[in-house]
Amino acid sequence: MNMNNQVKFNADTCIGCKLCYKSCFIDVIRWNENEKKPEFKYLEDCVHCNYCEIVCPKHCIEIIPDFKGELFHQSFEQYK
Ligand code: SF4
Numbered sequence: 278m279n280m281n282n283q284v285k286f287n288a289d290t291c292i293g294c295k296l297c298y299k300s301c302f303i304d305v306i307r308w309n310e311n312e313k314k315p316e317f318k319y320l321e322d323c324v325h326c327n328y329c330e331i332v333c334p335k336h337c338i339e340i341i342p343d344f345k346g347e348l349f350h351q352s353f354e355q356y357k
């Protein structure tokens with residue numbers, strides 16, 4: 278869990294295809310039916326698999342992980 282993960286999302290170029298929403302296997306992304314756009318609701322649970330970025334045909338998504346907050350990486354000297 279990492280509260281500091283961030284996402285850059287370009288809603289202007291999003292075509293509402295839902296591929297990002299369908300690709301997130303841990304439900305970080307919810308679907309806003311009114312706007313026809315994804316909502317990145319639970320970024321603290323994002324595991325940086327980048328599926329949502331990769332599947333987006335319009336390159337609207339950039340996931341910005343905060344590796345310093347990851348418990349796993351805290352055991353490595355270079356991430357302290
Ligand atoms: S990077 Fe992976 S876990 Fe994170 S929001 Fe995208 S699909 Fe979900």
Ligand code: SF4
Binds near residue numbers: 332
């Ligand atoms: S995959 Fe890209 S274009 Fe499709 S809904 Fe998600 S952000 Fe929008």
